[in-house]
Amino acid sequence: MRSKILGILSLVLMIANLYMIFIFAPNESTMGVIQRIFYFHLPAGIFSYVSAYLLGLGSIMFLIKRDLKWDRFAAASGEMGVLCTSLSIMSGALWAKPVWGIWWTWDARLTLQFLLALIFLSYLMLRAYLPEREKRAALGGVFGVLAMIDVPFNYLSIRWWRTQHPQPVILGGGLDWDMWKVMIVSFLAFAALYSYLIGRRMAIARVEEEVEYLEHAILAHD
Amino acid sequence: MKPITAIIFKDIVIEMRSKESVSSMLMFGVLVLAIFNFAFEPSSVDRSLIAPGILWVAFSFAAILGLNRALAMEMDNECLQGLLLAPLDRGDLYLGKVASNFTFIMIAELIVLPIFVIFNNLKFNFQFLEIAGIACLGTIAIAAIGSILSTISANTRMKEVMLPVLQIPLTVPVIIASVEATSMVLSGETKGISSWLYLLAGFSIVYLIVSYLVFEFVVEE
Amino acid sequence: MPDTFALEAEDIRKTFGHFTALNGITLSVKRGEFLALFGRNGAGKTTFLKIAATLVRYTYGKLRIEGIDIREEPEKVRRRIGFLSHNTYLYRDLSPIENLRFFCRLYGMPDSEEKILSLLDRVGLRRRASDPVRGFSRGLHQRLGIARVMLHDPSIILLDEPYTGLDANAVEILNQILDQASAAGRTIILTTHDLEQGLRSATRAAIIDRGKIVFDGAAKDQAVRDAYAAYIRVGVGR
Numbered sequence: 247m248r249s250k251i252l253g254i255l256s257l258v259l260m261i262a263n264l265y266m267i268f269i270f271a272p273n274e275s276t277m278g279v280i281q282r283i284f285y286f287h288l289p290a291g292i293f294s295y296v297s298a299y300l301l302g303l304g305s306i307m308f309l310i311k312r313d314l315k316w317d318r319f320a321a322a323s324g325e326m327g328v329l330c331t332s333l334s335i336m337s338g339a340l341w342a343k344p345v346w347g348i349w350w351t352w353d354a355r356l357t358l359q360f361l362l363a364l365i366f367l368s369y370l371m372l373r374a375y376l377p378e379r380e381k382r383a384a385l386g387g388v389f390g391v392l393a394m395i396d397v398p399f400n401y402l403s404i405r406w407w408r409t410q411h412p413q414p415v416i417l418g419g420g421l422d423w424d425m426w427k428v429m430i431v432s433f434l435a436f437a438a439l440y441s442y443l444i445g446r447r448m449a450i451a452r453v454e455e456e457v458e459y460l461e462h463a464i465l466a467h468d
Numbered sequence: 469m470k471p472i473t474a475i476i477f478k479d480i481v482i483e484m485r486s487k488e489s490v491s492s493m494l495m496f497g498v499l500v501l502a503i504f505n506f507a508f509e510p511s512s513v514d515r516s517l518i519a520p521g522i523l524w525v526a527f528s529f530a531a532i533l534g535l536n537r538a539l540a541m542e543m544d545n546e547c548l549q550g551l552l553l554a555p556l557d558r559g560d561l562y563l564g565k566v567a568s569n570f571t572f573i574m575i576a577e578l579i580v581l582p583i584f585v586i587f588n589n590l591k592f593n594f595q596f597l598e599i600a601g602i603a604c605l606g607t608i609a610i611a612a613i614g615s616i617l618s619t620i621s622a623n624t625r626m627k628e629v630m631l632p633v634l635q636i637p638l639t640v641p642v643i644i645a646s647v648e649a650t651s652m653v654l655s656g657e658t659k660g661i662s663s664w665l666y667l668l669a670g671f672s673i674v675y676l677i678v679s680y681l682v683f684e685f686v687v688e689e
Numbered sequence: 690m691p692d693t694f695a696l697e698a699e700d701i702r703k704t705f706g707h708f709t710a711l712n713g714i715t716l717s718v719k720r721g722e723f724l725a726l727f728g729r730n731g732a733g734k735t736t737f738l739k740i741a742a743t744l745v746r747y748t749y750g751k752l753r754i755e756g757i758d759i760r761e762e763p764e765k766v767r768r769r770i771g772f773l774s775h776n777t778y779l780y781r782d783l784s785p786i787e788n789l790r791f792f793c794r795l796y797g798m799p800d801s802e803e804k805i806l807s808l809l810d811r812v813g814l815r816r817r818a819s820d821p822v823r824g825f826s827r828g829l830h831q832r833l834g835i836a837r838v839m840l841h842d843p844s845i846i847l848l849d850e851p852y853t854g855l856d857a858n859a860v861e862i863l864n865q866i867l868d869q870a871s872a873a874g875r876t877i878i879l880t881t882h883d884l885e886q887g888l889r890s891a892t893r894a895a896i897i898d899r900g901k902i903v904f905d906g907a908a909k910d911q912a913v914r915d916a917y918a919a920y921i922r923v924g925v926g927r
Binding site for chain 3: 469470471473474475478481482485486544545546547549550551552553554555556557688689
Binding site: 402 | 617621623625626638640641645648663664667671674675685686688689
């Protein structure tokens with residue numbers, strides 16, 4: 247029931263978001279229409295960091311409580327992390343090509359997103375090669391913690407190492423009040439969709455586990 | 469003799485007899501240095517720009533080799549279980565492993581370094597000591613995170629092959645910091661080097677503490 | 690008295706993914722008892738011993754060793770336990786003396802050459818005390834394993850199929866050591882396939898089947914043999 251409401255909420259918010267982005271939002275003076283991609287790019291980027299922390303949180307909670315629900319939460323966050331980083335990188339590339347003429351540059355933001363994507367993928371790969379449920383949860387949990395605490399170090403080291411990304415418009419205070427409104431709606435829409443997807447993914451994981459259990463039970467009786 | 473010291477001492481004795489870890493790391497490190505020689509046209513690129521990077525690529529992969537070897541030796545005859553039977557805190561066991569791993573990786577690095585200096589026509593002066601110092605700091609960081617990651621990867625179906633997959637993304641800060649610091653030393657412009665050194669130190673401390681706390685979850689079935 | 694029991698297991702369960710290794714083991718072993726645990730491969734004997742040795746974490750239940758909860762104070766428990774498995778946990782590149790010296794230090798005991806040498810004497814390895822373990826046969830390996838187990842003078846000795854692969858000499862040595870330990874009041878829990886070997890010195894016998902205890906009684910009783918025979922028959926039919 248709760249997930250249905252969340253699902254409908256996400257749908258409504260996303261539609262509203264699209265309206266805001268394409269119709270309501272004013273045209274940016276220098277970059278023109280393409281700048282609108284920023285309303286997807288920034289939330290995707292922020293939520294990739296959120297995913298990293300939720301991954302860490304889920305991992306810690308599993309190690310303490312040993313409830314598999316937390317492990318499912320961590321795994322779902324890992325997958326969402328891959329989704330968000332991919333979105334962020336793709337939208338960043340689509341934005342950068344017309345504006346700066348290049349697909350890719352090893353600047354701070356992009357490099358960080360790429361690195362985060364790698365970390366999420368390593369996490370998922372580790373889980374994929376641990377067939378036993380408890381081991382997968384325990385070792386995945388430990389790696390999740392190690393990965394989470396790595397994020398600030400990655401951030402610092404890459405930030406210091408590169409500074410080619412333009413000053414973010416939002417932090418420079420250069421955003422129109424109308425643009426702020428759009429951004430807020432975008433964040434809310436993303437948040438709703440994110441929560442909905444995590445909830446659904448956890449539910450699917452639960453069913454997957456039950457199916458596996460039943461398969462084993464049946465085979466064992468042959 | 470305290471248990472942790474006993475573990476380190478035991479590892480050193482075994483290594484002195486078998487010489488497997490250090491020799492394979494050494495060989496690998498030198499080979500990587502050599503490959504880069506062939507990969508980059510010597511005249512077309514400024515040596516000093518890419519040298520630190522080459523050094524740390526060699527160190528990173530040699531370290532992964534060494535970490536895998538060390539764990540394989542412990543898994544032989546299930547000796548790790550023997551260690552787990554002892555009235556020793558799992559975290560202490562981890563620290564013992566970090567110390568052994570650090571020792572062997574460092575020995576290999578200290579032999580690769582002079583070869584590196586010679587290949588790149590650098591000088592054996594104070595700079596050399598500074599680079600060795602940075603290598604020391606970076607290696608503590610790698611040993612700290614690598615000791616727990618190698619134990620994790622040994623439990624997977626992919627075994628040792630999983631270690632680079634787990635370790636390389638997480639050790640990017642270490643590599644960036646070490647390479648930048650080494651570059652600064654080589655170019656002589658050392659303003660700002662302390663940030664990198666603090667980052668390495670901070671990384672090591674944080675990972676030593678966290679791994680100490682969670683190591684038991686990795687080794688218990 | 691709370692600690693007349695060497696081991697108290699209450700409803701111990703263990704799952705490895707979908708496989709349930711232990712399905713509720715409740716067992717109390719008094720101090721000084723010699724328990725022989727029988728069971729087919731995969732019945733759960735090794736898992737149970739490993740849980741008692743703190744190598745494996747149980748999924749559910751409670752376990753106390755000499756009154757100490759295994760989850761609360763595992764280090765105290767480890768000090769009192771000696772565990773011998775299929776693998777001897779010995780370092781192949783070290784000699785018997787070096788191996789034992791290492792384990793001495795690991796257990797926080799003072800280095801005692803005489804103690805180590807006398808132990809090697811008891812297991813008949815004195816002459817090969819300085820040879821690297823790498824060249825040893827299975828029998829010699831196992832003897833050194835026995836020495837390792839007895840080194841820190843544990844009050845509870847857990848042995849997982851210790852007779853497997855042993856020659857007659859080694860079997861004799863093992864039996865001697867176990868008899869001496871039992872006479873000195875140590876608690877011994879031993880798993881084995883071999884009914885006669887198991888019952889030789891045991892005071893108590895139990896049978897595990899599919900993670901549960903299906904028989905528990907005095908070793909000298911005929912009931913043990915009957916139950917075991919029945920257990921084997923059922924197994925063959927499966």
